[in-house]
Amino acid sequence: MERITIVGLGPLGTSVGLGLKKANLANAEIIGTSRERRNASNANKVGAVDRTYAGLGAAVNGANLVILDADMGETEDLLKTLGQRLEPGTVITDLGVMKSRVVEWAEQYVKEGVYFIPGRPLPKKPIANLEDADGDAFRDCRYCIVPPVSAPEAAVKTVVGLADALGAKPFFMDALEHDSFAAGTSYLPVVLSAALVTATTSSESWREMHRLVSTEWETVSRLASENPEDNHAISKANPELLAQWIDKLIAELQAYRAQIAEDGEDLLHVFIEAWEARARWEHGVVEDRAGPELPTSMQSMGAFLFGDRLMRRQREMSEREKARQWTYDRGGRR
């Protein structure tokens, strides 16, 4: 009998449990534990686990795979504790968004014979609350795995197997590379969103301005409404990488500003490029350094559809240009 233990049972851990139960693994039992009674009873209620234990020791006893669903502070504590206590051969993985730090901790705290293989599933929709927990949350999604150089193949395969069981597509990355990407795409937008709120709401005129607030502000400021403690933790997870991204963004804003203030010729081009880059991402036709992922025929179909959309947009634009000329005639009713 294989034993998989989920430590934490937050929204993500609960989703993993539900996904594993759904996968109907032969000869495996799913155990859960949480410091929060509410999370444990929820996991039992929704059937995310076969059973829960109040004690961490009891829950991980005899486990082949231990999955940590915890924030950074808890993860450090858990690696300290479990890294020494688990039986040789046990594999630990996590679900957190920052990888370099946990790799360092694993080197410090996890004894020989126990293997920590960090992971990060990337669900398509955010899973913020227990109610969002979903066994299909990772289906057809990316599952990023960051195997330490020293990790034995069998341990890596255990985590690949976890991703497979959840219907996710595993792929390997270096911890630092992963973290720089995460800083640019997950944390930079949070800082941006909060900075927009600070800049506008601290303005003298905000008390009147707030009545004019548009959907644009509403959209871009939305992340500032996330739990500020989480936003804070995120910013501190890898401050050097995030600061580099903020610098890059400030440089871009200065370039936009120069074009705007000086009535620069490139401004339309820059907006078109941004529009195009985002559309490529949306349509999944970003050229992949690691080689194409889609079968070639599908990829070129994507490019074709995308090109078509571009052409249509172009046509719409020039029609609008034409429609812009008004004449004052007394043409009849139509």
Place this chain on the structure above:
Amino acid sequence: MERITIVGLGPLGTSVGLGLKKANLANAEIIGTSRERRNASNANKVGAVDRTYAGLGAAVNGANLVILDADMGETEDLLKTLGQRLEPGTVITDLGVMKSRVVEWAEQYVKEGVYFIPGRPLPKKPIANLEDADGDAFRDCRYCIVPPVSAPEAAVKTVVGLADALGAKPFFMDALEHDSFAAGTSYLPVVLSAALVTATTSSESWREMHRLVSTEWETVSRLASENPEDNHAISKANPELLAQWIDKLIAELQAYRAQIAEDGEDLLHVFIEAWEARARWEHGVVEDRAGPELPTSMQSMGAFLFGDRLMRRQREMSEREKARQWTYDRGGRR
């Protein structure tokens, strides 16, 4: 018989027509005209107008109120043409997002006895396509009116009456004040969104990074997917005001960056402040310079509910803090 003519019949103009038809004004007819045949036939089809004319002259003939639904370039052309041709006493208004420029044009082009009273309804949801047109789009929304100092009271009342008929709440603003607000809340987010896309997608690692893109990036970059020609036009509508806002935002980003890089003590506080400011906006409890808008009892109820939410959040945070300590015990099943 009063005649109201809508020139343009885009999504916004069509919504105004639908709203006016719904208001069932006694003794009034709604006329429409558009350079785009599709827009005119749509307006007829959905019943946004009593009838359309192909010719601008025929459409505005005998009109008491002319409503312009046009972009900046078209609006200038229309003010040039209509400003000279309309009969004395006719009132013109627009629906555009920038006001200082149109006020200047009106002073230049509109002859004495014809009155241009700029306006800007602020629908709660974006109305981007003809399919989004909705007669209730402005109900209980703000309707910003920017009356020139010289405007006779009767002309201003005509536009206030339009706002009333649409179920919107009219309020008056100075053109420059309005435009600075609009630049900070409507255009700054667009530039921010595009700059995020440029900064991340132009990075060396984007070809791999795009596979890791999170919901955070998706949210904040969304405005870069709007029509780049519109985004460009928006940036040029009032470049000085927008450049000032970009400067303010860069200053805020630098402050966030300093806190992040130097492990500053204020960072959590700053995120909490941003969270609080946005929550106040979301719950409509921003203190209003122009005096309270809600009856006092309702306002304090709002503040009470909001305070409650803050307290609950505080409690959740400290519970989480407590839950963070893991011990390795062998406590039984629960």
